[in-house]
Amino acid sequence: MTTKSSKEEVGLDKSHFIPEHQQYAQRLTALEKRRAQADHPHKGGERIGHKAHKIKWYRYFTSGERVAKLVCLFGGGLLLALYVISPLSKIKQIQVVGNNELSAGQVEKATQIHPGRYIWGVYADRNALSQSAHKNNPQVKSIRVRVTGPQAVKITVQENPVVGLVEIKQRDYDVLANGQLQVAKSDKSKITYQGFGKNRTVLRKTAVQIGKVKPVIRNGISAIAYRPTKISPRRLVIYMRDGNTVYADYKTVGKKLAYYPGIAATMKDPGVVDLQVGAYSYSYGSHDK
Structure with a gap:
């Protein structure tokens, strides 16, 4: 156990x-x-x-x-x-391009852009400067300002060219391509406008049309007269420097005058070129005017 x-x-x-x-x-x-x-x-x-x-x-x-x-x-x-705030931002160089009838000095005066002005102020007010430039000089249609350097700007101008001369109340005025008038300069080689004294609306429309014409054709015009008839209430009579006379409609003259050089080249003698309806020509005395 x-x-x-x-x-x-x-x-x-x-x-x-x-x-x-x-x-x-x-x-x-x-x-x-x-x-x-x-x-x-x-x-x-x-x-x-x-x-x-x-x-x-x-x-x-x-x-x-x-x-x-x-x-x-x-x-x-x-x-x-x-x-x-330093002098380094002041404009020293101004380049003006696109101007034909206006000088660079006229553009600078109209735009109020000049050496010594602060470049940043010009760039900030560029849109307002374009509007004020047109008011200061109606020949300035618009401007575009571009900064090209620390002290340099470039002004690109679009002009309202002078398309003629008109006498209103015994005073001569330049007619611009936009239909505006400005006191005429002493240049007697311009196109003269006749019969528009009481027809300012027709003058404006005619000027806009003539502004569309190429300078080489426009420079060949001596005078433009408003001569309406019952059949042709919008008729213009254009006197060319080569001795020809052109009949045209003030609403279509800007487009129709493009055919004038070709028609004039086929004419043996001075005469009339009718551009109101279609385009044809005849010598003085050979057609019942």
């Missing part, structure tokens, strides 16, 4: 001891792993340290980039402000 009981106790003690031994072994293994990590800390902490290093440099770089942008922004603004 004693022996059996002892065996049972030993068996119980052994079965009870085995789990504790395994637990001890597990604890020992865990301690060895911890000791190994303590002896070689770089193996476990390398990635964390590397990430922290990257974050540090990224923050430094982005903050430096922001500072650089702010410096460039404020620095550029300061330089611009200094340029605006």
